[in-house]
Amino acid sequence: MTTSRIAFIGAGNMAKAIISGLLAEGYPDAQISAAGPRMETLNKVAQEFGIAVSTDNAATAARADVVVLAVKPQMLKEVALALRASLTHKPLIISVAAGITTASIANWLGENQSIVRCMPNTPSQLRAGASGVYANKFVSDAQKSTASAILGAVGIVQWLDDETLLNPVTAVSGSGPAYFFLLMEAMIDAGVELGLTRECAAELTVQTALGAAMLARESEYDVAELRRRVTSPKGTTEQAILSFEQDNLRASVLKAMQACSNRAVELSELLGK
Ligand SMILES: NC(=O)c1ccc[n+]([C@@H]2O[C@H](COP(=O)([O-])OP(=O)(O)OC[C@H]3O[C@@H](n4cnc5c(N)ncnc54)[C@H](OP(=O)(O)O)[C@@H]3O)[C@@H](O)[C@H]2O)c1
Numbered sequence: 001m002t003t004s005r006i007a008f009i010g011a012g013n014m015a016k017a018i019i020s021g022l023l024a025e026g027y028p029d030a031q032i033s034a035a036g037p038r039m040e041t042l043n044k045v046a047q048e049f050g051i052a053v054s055t056d057n058a059a060t061a062a063r064a065d066v067v068v069l070a071v072k073p074q075m076l077k078e079v080a081l082a083l084r085a086s087l088t089h090k091p092l093i094i095s096v097a098a099g100i101t102t103a104s105i106a107n108w109l110g111e112n113q114s115i116v117r118c119m120p121n122t123p124s125q126l127r128a129g130a131s132g133v134y135a136n137k138f139v140s141d142a143q144k145s146t147a148s149a150i151l152g153a154v155g156i157v158q159w160l161d162d163e164t165l166l167n168p169v170t171a172v173s174g175s176g177p178a179y180f181f182l183l184m185e186a187m188i189d190a191g192v193e194l195g196l197t198r199e200c201a202a203e204l205t206v207q208t209a210l211g212a213a214m215l216a217r218e219s220e221y222d223v224a225e226l227r228r229r230v231t232s233p234k235g236t237t238e239q240a241i242l243s244f245e246q247d248n249l250r251a252s253v254l255k256a257m258q259a260c261s262n263r264a265v266e267l268s269e270l271l272g273k
Pocket of ligand 1: 009010011012013014015035036037038041042057070071072073075079096097098119120121122123124125
């Protein structure tokens with residue numbers, strides 16, 4: 001992996017997840033720094049990771065080859081406008097802020113900046129994330145490789161050649177963990193209804209979700225075939241699947257994900273002003 005100097009602007013959950021992933025992959029701590037408004041947060045980060053920290057966003061960004069914008073979306077405009085003057089050396093900018101377009105970021109930071117926009121998800125905290133990533137036209141192939149290496153430290157990376165596809169990515173992987181949590185909640189409640197203790201139902205449900213995801217990831221078969229293989233004719237699973245299909249589970253999932261993607265578009269327009 002490249003050893004560019006990486007500056008994190010914002011040292012919260014997502015920044016810490018990426019820093020932790022980079023260090024686990026052997027990235028030199030001396031090449032990583034982080035900036036934020038409160039020394040209390042920064043001291044904890046410095047202690048945990050052994051990296052340089054500062055309350056001066058601009059000075060931190062000015063020294064970096066890669067600047068990762070890891071503040072809350074509603075903070076990004078203010079933070080980016082204040083960084084503008086310190087980015088004349090044209091570092092690679094990586095934004096993990098949900099919903100904010102590269103055009104909005106370029107508006108605030110200055111034109112001709114190389115900007116990569118990433119939509120990560122919460123399992124990044126366990127290095128099991130899934131990110132959709134888009135690069136604007138100023139990002140070189142070498143910078144794309146750098147971004148892949150940095151974001152790949154917390155999970156898989158899917159490059160997109162159309163920025164609007166980050167809205168469906170939000171509907172699939174960005175918000176996706178919550179759908180699985182909801183299904184697990186419903187399965188645990190149903191297990192209790194059928195007579196199991198809550199603890200037993202929860203243990204079995206979570207392990208089943210993990211095992212199913214691992215099978216889906218590792219198997220030579222796609223998920224439809226995996227489902228068919230556990231659904232014997234006239235067997236128990238078939239009864240459950242038939243019930244889901246009769247209740248239009250697929251249509252319900254599509255409707256939910258369309259609503260999610262539409263909301264991503266609305267929020268993007270709102271936050272990008
Ligand atoms: N967490 C996830 O799994 C996840 C998933 C998808 C997308 N994202 C995106 O990642 C970004 C960060 O999310 P997060 O979960 O990491 O949030 P977070 O834990 O709240 O972290 C945000 C950080 O920004 C810092 N900050 C606030 N004002 C700042 C300023 N003016 N300059 C520099 N830093 C400032 C905060 O510092 P203090 O703590 O000192 O206030 C905090 O450490 C968001 O844009 C979000 O959309 C996160």
